Amino acid sequence: SVNPMAYEAQFFGFTPQTCMLRIYIAFQDYLFEMMLVVESVILKKLDGLPNSKISAFQIRKSTEKFLLFMKERFDQLFSKMEEVLLQLVLSIPPKVLLPEDKVHEQYPYSKEQFQALQGEIHQLQQQYRAEASAGQALRAELEEQKAVQAELEKVLQWFDGLENICREHGTGNFKESFAFLTQNSKKLQDVLKDVEEKSR
Amino acid sequence: LPSLPTSQAHVLSTKPNYQQILAEQGEVWSCMELVLDELHQAVKLLQ
Amino acid sequence: GRAQVFAAVVDTFLEKLVAAGSYQRFANCYRCFYKLQPEVTRSIYDQFISQLQTSVKEEIQEVKDEGNLDMLFNSLDKIVEEAKNQEEPAWRPSGVPEEDVRSAVVPYLLKHRSYLQKVLKEKEEENQKAAESVLAGRKRIAELQQLIQARKQAWQ
Structure with missing residues (x-):
């Protein structure tokens, strides 16, 4: 089975196989191009030699023969190189964890643990919302209390006002002064009665 | 009120009825009105 | 190297x-x-x-x-x-994004959880203070009611 080397791809930004393929194609292109150049140079040289009996076809055959050999060797050598590079250079050993994946080592949460954590967060959010609205209810009651206190203090002030009025008119303690008034009125009645008798 | 129990649930659930408290003041006024009326009558009588 | x-x-x-x-x-x-x-x-x-x-x-x-x-x-x-002293094979992507994303999200959830715990605690303390003022307010109103009753009875 082909190792996709996905982890290496995460690190390098490309899969090692892609990298090797790119190098392989480039090398192969160069080889082919070079051989074409060699052939064209030789043919040009032959043009300068009118008496040579070598045909272009022969040169093409020679080119193909050399290229075929080179291509075989190239493939062999390249696959060896690829094997070594993929193993020693472009691979991440199994026990190595990339820095950006430290979280997976630090937080190996199972699905249940993850859901439990989510549940806990949801619960905290609910709780916070409840506390927030409780706070609002408490502040609302404080406002209400202010209004009620103001009303009750007004009532008391009214009582104070009433008693101030009495005091201002000489009736400090109403009960005593009323008793005093009652006594005086009784005396007055007695005196009145007396006067009437004497006048008869 | 919040649907979930909160840390101050016992305070929230014992909130007095402030409207009723204010309403009770009406009774104080009518009582005082009565007292002052009586007083007024008494003073008139004395006079 | x-x-x-x-x-x-x-x-x-x-x-x-x-x-x-x-x-x-x-x-x-x-x-x-x-x-x-x-x-x-x-x-x-x-x-x-x-x-x-x-x-x-x-x-x-x-x-x-x-x-x-x-x-x-x-x-x-x-x-x-x-990692040369590491014994166990290290974590590798499982190929199931939902599974792999979990560990990446957990730090943020943990941070969020501790943030919520902090603000909840602050909110509870705030409500504690508010509740104390409310209770003080109730006490004061009860006292005012008693005072009014006392003044009324005195006149009666």
């Missing part, structure tokens, strides 16, 4: 390729031209090999530059060095 191994392996490959494509073999394949022009054949071969080597090296350099391979090799060497 990896960078050195990479360079060495590529050099070895190139050497062996050049060795495989020896002048004898080249001359053997182009025997008819070689017999006619041996020196020219040699010069063509030399240029061929030199150009081939140059192209290969340039390509490798281009790949290294594009992929920033030197820096990556060095950093990978360092990471491997740090």
